[in-house]
C-alpha cells in the first residue's frame with residue numbers, strides 16, 4: 515500500500531507447491547469427523563465432498579470489527595487479507611484521501627501509518643492504550659510514538675473510538691477524551707480472533723481465548739484432526755502452557771509439525787517465545803520472551819535493566835544508539851525476556867534473535883558474555899551490544915542490590 519513493493523504478486527511467500535494438490539475456489543463448510551469427510555462449496559449451489567485420512571485445519575484468524583457505531587459506512591476498512599488491501603488501494607486511487615484515522619496502535623496500525631504517510635496521507639492514530647505498541651514496555655512505546663510524530667503522524671492515546679459518521683464525503687470519528695476528527699479514510703486495526711466456526715461445528719474444543727486446543731503434536735483431540743496457525747493455541751516455551759499468540763513465524767512452524775505428523779511423523783512443536791519485530795519509518799523495535807510486568811505476574815522474580823549503547827564503534831561513521839531492555843530472574847539468573855529499539859540498519863532484529871536463541875536454550879543472562887559473537891568496527895564492538903546489555907544487567911544486580919527493579923545505565 516505504501517508503493518515500496520511495485521507488484522503485489524511478489525509478496526507471495528512461495529509460488530511453487532511441489533507434491534501438493536491445491537483445490538482453489540472451494541470453501542469448506544462442514545467437517546464430518548466420524549465419516550472423515552469435508553463438504554466444500556464450489557459456488558452458491560454447487561457442493562463437493564472430499565474424504566480424508568487425516569485432516570489439518572488451518573483456517574487462520576479473522577479481524578475484529580469493533581463495536582463502534584457506523585463501522586459499516588463506506589470508507590471504513592480492515593486490513594487482513596490481500597483482498598482487503600486491494601479494497602483499500604482501490605479506494606486510495608479513487609478517492610485520494612487527504613486524511614486518515616487508524617483505530618488501533620498495534621503493529622498493523624503502525625505499519626499502515628507508515629505506509630499511508632509515504633503516500634502523502636495525513637494520519638492520526640487513535641489508540642485505546644496509554645501508549646502505542648502495547649506489546650513492548652511503555653518507555654519503548656513512548657519512543658515509538660516520538661518516531662511517529664517525527665514523521666508527521668498524530669498520535670492520540672487512551673482514546674476509545676465509539677462512533678463513525680459520514681456526511682457527504684467526510685467521515686468523522688468520535689472517541690473518549692473528546693476525540694473528534696474528520697477524515698476521508700478509517701482503518702480498523704484492533705486485533706484478530708481465531709477463525710474456528712468450521713471446527714467448532716465439528717466438535718473441536720477451544721481454550722479461554724477461543725482458539726483450538728491442541729497438544730504439541732498439533733493434534734486437536736478429535737480423531738485424526740490436526741490444527742495449526744492463527745486458529746490454534748500455541749505452546750509457550752518459557753511459560754510451559756498453551757496460549758493464543760497468532761504470528762506468521764509460529765504458524766509456519768506449527769504447520770510443518772502438523773504436516774509431518776499427518777504423514778505419520780512424531781514431531782513436537784518446540785514452542786513460541788512471542789518473538790516479534792517491526793520496522794516503523796527509520797526505527798526497528800523487537801521483543802522476545804516476557805516483559806518485566808508479564809514475568810512478575812508469572813511468579814518469576816524479574817529484574818530489568820535498560821541500557822543504551824552504540825550499535826558499532828563510534829569512530830566508524832554511521833554509528834547509532836541502540837536501546838536494550840533485558841529482563842532476567844533475580845533468583846536463578848536466567849534470561850526471561852528482552853526488547854531492543856534502534857535504527858534500521860543497526861541489526862536490531864538479528865541482535866534480538868541472539869537473545870531469542872539464548873532464551874530458547876534457557877541460558878542465564880551472564881552466559882551471554884560467553885557467546886562467540888562476530889566483531890568488526892563498522893558492525894559491532896568486541897563486546898556486542900547484546901553482551902553489553904547482559905553485563906549491565908549482571909553489574910546492576912550484583913553490585914547494587916536493593917535498587918528499584920528498573921534502572922538506567924548511561925550510554926557508553
Ligand SMILES: Cc1cc2nc3c(=O)[nH]c(=O)nc-3n(C[C@H](O)[C@H](O)[C@H](O)COP(=O)(O)OP(=O)(O)OC[C@H]3O[C@@H](n4cnc5c(N)ncnc54)[C@H](O)[C@@H]3O)c2cc1C
Pocket residue numbers: 540541542543572573574575593594595622709712742743744745760761762763764765
Ligand atoms: C497486515 C498483516 C501483517 C502481518 N505481518 C506479520 C509479520 O510481519 N510477522 C509475523 O510473524 N506475522 C505477521 N502477520 C500475521 C501472519 O500473517 C499470520 O499469523 C499468518 O498468516 C497465519 O497463518 P495461517 O496459515 O494460520 O492463517 P492465514 O494466513 O490467515 O490462512 C488461512 C487460510 O485459510 C483460508 N480459509 C479459512 N476458512 C476457510 C474455509 N472454510 N475453507 C477454505 N479455506 C478457508 C483463508 O482464506 C486463508 O487463506 C501479519 C498479518 C497481517 C494481517
